[in-house]
Amino acid sequence: MSEKGMLIVLSGPSGVGKGTVRQAMVAKYGQQFKYSISMTTRQPRPGEVDGVDYYFRTRNEFETEIANGGMLEYAQYVGNYYGTPLRYVNQTLEQGQDVLLEIEVKGAMQVRSKVSDGVFIFLTPPDLHILQERIVKRGTDDMATIKRRMQTAREEINLMTNYDYAVVNDQVELAVDRIEQIIASEHLRVARVLDTYQSMLGED
């Protein structure tokens, strides 16, 4: 098949476990798509590796990329930049490979406006109380930050209407399998395969 790859956007509120789900997806189904590594100005958390989890950059470096038109999307979130370098995404899609983005909600909305045939998946917490617990347990933020994140999460869940799918992150394994079903199913959408069928008809 010479079809263009599919852009899969995994997003959701802060603390919902996007990074964990993405890591599990890469571990289990990593041969089926390419993960686009995000760029950020935030500090690495313990165990995070530059060029694997994120491209860790200074604010100055990040703003230079923005100025050069090199970002598919970017946003500031809790005082730091997060974004997706454009070049890798475009090259990979052109090669016919699916690309996975794991990005913040504001960035996802920018991608939605640019890539109308992307698949937009919103990862949801089982409920907001559990979200609060998770953020507290992570223990790397002060209370003011946590309160700000909770308010942001409420606003973000209201943004769910801008997504195609909502996947509950009740268990990472289950969330990953649901996302895999969505990806497989999206590849069967008429809008994605019509060209192939029309050329089949032409052969007759």
Added chain:
Amino acid sequence: MSEKGMLIVLSGPSGVGKGTVRQAMVAKYGQQFKYSISMTTRQPRPGEVDGVDYYFRTRNEFETEIANGGMLEYAQYVGNYYGTPLRYVNQTLEQGQDVLLEIEVKGAMQVRSKVSDGVFIFLTPPDLHILQERIVKRGTDDMATIKRRMQTAREEINLMTNYDYAVVNDQVELAVDRIEQIIASEHLRVARVLDTYQSMLGED
């Protein structure tokens, strides 16, 4: 969940194997949906049972149902009526259960116009030559009928644009699994689950 059930419409060209795929779905996943038995005026094929495979009715009986507004959809196809009784479908959806229809293409388009949130799946032959082989092998129709069916099939494949998904019936087991993925994935669509999430937000 008190959500309304989802209407799943399986259709495709004559001879593509809709009936076989539907039977395999019922056998493997029958507890997950209710199959809506179609009504037809055609003669039963060997092994087909009234009230199981179809409701077999006379033309007169069928036309009385139409006149009474009792059909969700109906069409004449190769000289016979095929259609879906309305009452069972509505009752089952209201109970929160998914309903599977396996119907002809003309009927599916009528359902599309009435049930905008249905899931419309087009079963496709691996290619039109294999479709021709299958029709010939079935051996119950004369050549004029086969030619008419082939022409109809070409027209129907052009109708694929009116469907949500295209599933190749290369192997029945694979087709069934693809359809199951589609159903699971459609249940995660934001448009279907938004009410649940909004009530969750309200609780906080």
